[in-house]
Amino acid sequence: MDKLMSADGWQQLITSRAWLRRYSLNNLIMILQQCPEATDVRPLSEWKREGYGFMRKGTHKIKIWKPCFRRTTDDENTKPTEGAETDPDKAPALSGFMLVPVVDVSQLQGDPRAAQPSPPEPIALCGDAPRGLWDGVAAQIGACGFTVERGDCGAFGRTVFSERRVTVRDDVEPAQAAKTLTHELAHILCDHETRLATTPRHVLEVEAESVACVVAAVCGMDTLAYSVPYVAGWAADRETARTSAECVLRVADRILDRLGHAAASPVAALEDLAASHGVPAVA
DSSP: OGGGGSHHHHHHHHHHHTTOTTSOHHHHHHHHHHOTTOSOEEOHHHHHHTTOOOBOTTOOOEEEEEEEEEOOOSOTTSOOOTTOOOOTTSOOEEEEEEEEEEEEGGGBSSOTTTTSOOOOOOOOSSSOOOTTHHHHHHHHHHHTTOEEEESOOSSSEEEEGGGTEEEEOTTSOHHHHHHHHHHHHHHHHTTHHHHTTTSOHHHHHHHHHHHHHHHHHHTTOOOHHHHSOOOTTOSSSHHHHHHHHHHHHHHHHHHHHHHTOOOOOHHHHHHHHHHHTTOOSOO
């Protein structure tokens, strides 16, 4: 957690979230502690379906926590009789957590994707935005009771909470405008209206810009070089770093879910179910 207080550590968290949405914050930190260079982490069985064969010599599987569930009977205090069936409509109960192995692509032999064309270079904040990003984010802002307009507002964007109004400069290109609008939505969803009285402004800006960076990356627009403020020591303590990290990941996932980029992996579904039972993602 101390690493999140540094510029490099925060950048690593934000860049990884675009491809690690299936994992909780605690599992994300565990992965990066065991394999700091991780760029794509999945179960080995999933890698084998992608055409990879074996792990490289000298590498070790990464361990993360996976919640375990069991079906329950109507009366937990009554020992079920032989042949008794559980109710298939009843939600499974969380019974604990177990360590399971996952593997980063850097730990595998060969690359079956090597013959495929290289991915395009990162998109700078000019030109067109990903299709539907502006409209989707604007709709979410409207659902929060705010209006959206283009015009002169000094900075790239501005949210006036007292007037329930979000303004994005009208002289920036669509890519920058969509990223800025996402930044302003993050201010709203991170509850910066009330937290401004107790949280330093620069911390709130780091949160909003980091949310915009994650959302843009998942939508196919790399804004890291322009988005994340790399200021060493931006967080004064570990609790501030953890609180901000949890807020960024939660809000980014909420925005992406509503944009239709919901994580659909089994691990994510299980961890979401654990959260609905009020149980932390890591024991």
